[in-house]
Amino acid sequence: MGIHIIAEFRGVDPQKISKVEDLREVLDRVVSKSGLHVVSSSFHQFEPHGVSAIYLLSESHFSVHTWPEYGYMALDIFTCGDDGPALKAFELLLEEFKPKIFKRRIIRRDIFGQSASQNIK
Amino acid sequence: MGIHIIAEFRGVDPQKISKVEDLREVLDRVVSKSGLHVVSSSFHQFEPHGVSAIYLLSESHFSVHTWPEYGYMALDIFTCGDDGPALKAFELLLEEFKPKIFKRRIIRRDIFGQSASQNIK
Numbered sequence: 001m002g003i004h005i006i007a008e009f010r011g012v013d014p015q016k017i018s019k020v021e022d023l024r025e026v027l028d029r030v031v032s033k034s035g036l037h038v039v040s041s042s043f044h045q046f047e048p049h050g051v052s053a054i055y056l057l058s059e060s061h062f063s064v065h066t067w068p069e070y071g072y073m074a075l076d077i078f079t080c081g082d083d084g085p086a087l088k089a090f091e092l093l094l095e096e097f098k099p100k101i102f103k104r105r106i107i108r109r110d111i112f113g114q115s116a117s118q119n120i121k
Numbered sequence: 122m123g124i125h126i127i128a129e130f131r132g133v134d135p136q137k138i139s140k141v142e143d144l145r146e147v148l149d150r151v152v153s154k155s156g157l158h159v160v161s162s163s164f165h166q167f168e169p170h171g172v173s174a175i176y177l178l179s180e181s182h183f184s185v186h187t188w189p190e191y192g193y194m195a196l197d198i199f200t201c202g203d204d205g206p207a208l209k210a211f212e213l214l215l216e217e218f219k220p221k222i223f224k225r226r227i228i229r230r231d232i233f234g235q236s237a238s239q240n241i242k
Contacts, residue, residue, distance in 0.1 A: 002195070004127070010232060042177045044160045054177050056163045060186050060195075061175055072232045074123070074181075076197070107226070111131060111193045 002060060002080040002109035005090050009075065011100025014068035018049035026096050027053055027064060034089035036062065036079070062089065073097065078109065123181060123201040123230035126211050130196065132221025135189035139170035147217050148174055148185060155210035157183065157200070183210065194218065199230065 017023055020043045031038055037058040044052040049069070055062040059079035066073045075093060079086040094102065138144055141164045152159055158179040165173040170190070176183040180200035187194045196214060200207040215223065 006125070006228065006230075008230065008232065039165045039173070040163045042161045042163055042175070044177055044179075052160070052177055052181065054163070054175050054182055054184075056165055056173055056175050058165075060173065061184050063175075063182050063184075063199075065181050065199075065201075067232070070232050074199075074230050076199070078184075078186075078195075078197070080186075105228070107127065109127075109129065109195050111129070111188070111191050 001111060002078060003083045003086050004076065004078040004107040004109050005086055006105045006107060007075040007077075007090065007093075008103045009073040009093075009097055009099035010071055010102065012066075012071045012073055012097045014049070014071055016097060017051065017066035017071075017073055018068040020045045020051050020053075023051045023053060023064070023066065027055070027062075030089055030092045030096060031055055031057075031062065033092055035085040036089060059085065071100075073099075080109075122232055123199060124204045124207050125197065125199040125228040125230050126207055127226045127228060128196040128198075128211065128214075129224045130194040130214075130218055130220035131192060131223065133187075133192045133194055133218045135170070135192055137218060138172065138187035138192075138194055139189040141166045141172050141174075144172045144174060144185070144187065148176070148183075151210055151213045151217060152176060152178075152183065154213055156206040157210060180206065192221075194220075201230075 039056045053064045160177045174185045
């Protein structure tokens, strides 16, 4: 029913990810271009730098947490329905932040997943 | 640097997860009891039922998406620092929602993860 892209970006320009105002502009653009639908968004500025950003989407959510001192971002894109917008958002994030290294995991969020049976109470 | 608990609950009482006002009360209690620190929270009511809830935490974030028609919830608890509060929150969520079946995955969100080298550009 849903795709969850879990990603880590390293080697990102710290200037791009230090302040809410800079990061927000980029993330708003990515969300808009990828065809995701925003219900609301919240941002938090850490001092002296670092940002948390969360978009509540009609498709589920999109979050970014940054540690500029390490050039590091942790990203989550969780959407229900068509996978297309989430995959598009991920490609746009790569283009915008140009990490030197990244790790991407894709998880299926499904109601009827096989491995659920491992935890039947 | 961080723990991310990704969970699916099935067989949850639909009454508990249909409306923002009911769900919010439980989630606020779980967050408070587990020692997590809330920066802000956002909720969305789907019609005729179903809720998305996102807590921006000083530790990262906590999100819940519900599909009462399937007795299903998708949960994410992503925290930096000590694992204790995230694990405590998960236990409290099990106690509150009493899923008949659940699936839990734990992912390490780390800046210097080994598998990152697979994607060096």
